Amino acid sequence: MGSFARALEDFFTLRGLALPTDQAERLAAGRRKRRLDAVPDPLRQAVTAFDASRMRNQDRARRAGTRPRSDHTLETALSTMRDLAVFLVSHRGKDDWALADVHDIEAFLATLPKARKRRLIVLRQFFRFARSQHIVLVDPTVTLTAKESNNFRGRTLTLDQQRELFRRWTTGEHVHPHEALVGMLAPLHGASSGEARMLQITAVDQITRAVCLGKRPRPTPLDPASWAVLERCLAHREEWRTDNPHVVVTKGTKAGRSPASTAYLSHVLDDCGYPPRMIRSTRLLDLVNTMEPKLVAAAFGMDPQATMIYLADRVDPGRLPALPKTAGATPHRT
Template sequence: MKAKGPSGFSGTTIAVDQQRRLFRRWTTGTDAHPHEALLGILALLHAAFSSEVRLLRVDDLGPINRTIRLGRRPHPVPMDPAGWTALHHCLAHRQGQHTDNPHVDRHQDHQDRPGTGLNRLCQPPPGPLRSTRLADLVNTLDPKLVAAALGMDPEGVMIYLADHVDAGRPPIGTKSGAG
């Protein structure tokens, strides 16, 4: 018989200082491609899959409430100001390409399919950005609520539960700074 190894999350996450640098690059920098900024922000802040961003269509946008529909999520995602701005930069870039393609990212290959090269634009890749957000959400909120909000199976988010307590975070039920 062979013993199974640990079944928890073993992927890469992004350190807080790197998250801040990336966020500044995507929101105030001038060297990030609009699609990279949108994918990065949606992955880091909303735990979006690259496929959810790649398949995002113009008719999935709710400009009145500043929401977007991502994948199989049960409700529209309320957008933060940084994400909404990145979305508009992406739409402006798309408009300059004079396309009838309904996808927001409009990063097309020669066959006019949605965003096949989108993952290559984002550095770091969207997977670790998304994993970083999922690990944080699952370890600070109820994993079942996180799964429901993101349109995932509860078992899919359980691997992100840490088997240790973050030393910088007070135990649940205590007030930080209380003496």
């Protein structure tokens, strides 16, 4: 479906003159089919049945009003199963799921150590399904562990790097407004790319100079520098002459009402040289280690456990009170 067709769909559905098409579902089905077709023939039937089972679960969750798995989650699981199937056939010489053992799974997980936990979750789900369908007799993932701590291990920005980015986004004449907006919201207000992507015009309060971000319970007041960047982005949006309700509007979304793509937001900061997650993590790490983590979670609309991974396992010596020295006392550690 092209941009003109999407614009017509938005026009008629918004006015109640037509029902929305199944374009998104058809695209998701095509992406899943491409992943299934890449699975080697001897192992494809089981993966296809696994995908069909998860699709039924997604449909039941939708009808029950609970939280169904997203299409992206289902596609990521199929990618993992495709990679495992190719690995078993190409590197282990096995063309039957029943022949897979714990050593095969361990060798596969070792190919991408950083993705071990995420991949192991998918593999456990598949082999539980396979065992229930009598495709395998033994689940080879039972004894495997993630071997991954929940502590924060990402990279953060130094103070000099933060100052450099601040000057770039506030004074750079050739910086794209979208880059400046996503960049300023991340280090100063801890906003994720998803929150910037879904930000709408109705969420911007011109009087209080505040915006409603994501699931945050209260509007987020913007400092003068962030507000100036937001105004720049709004001026750029006006040039498109669009009815799209979102602040971040691209060439592909100006004719419709959908937000910018996730891929666009993931690359919007490429020119500055730092990924969005690294910039946002710098802010969260600082807040969690200077404030109560649960307060940070409540303010940002996050799960309380999500902020705990940013809690450092050491205490800055400058924050400890000076202990009185007593004669003959032996220092000890706790």
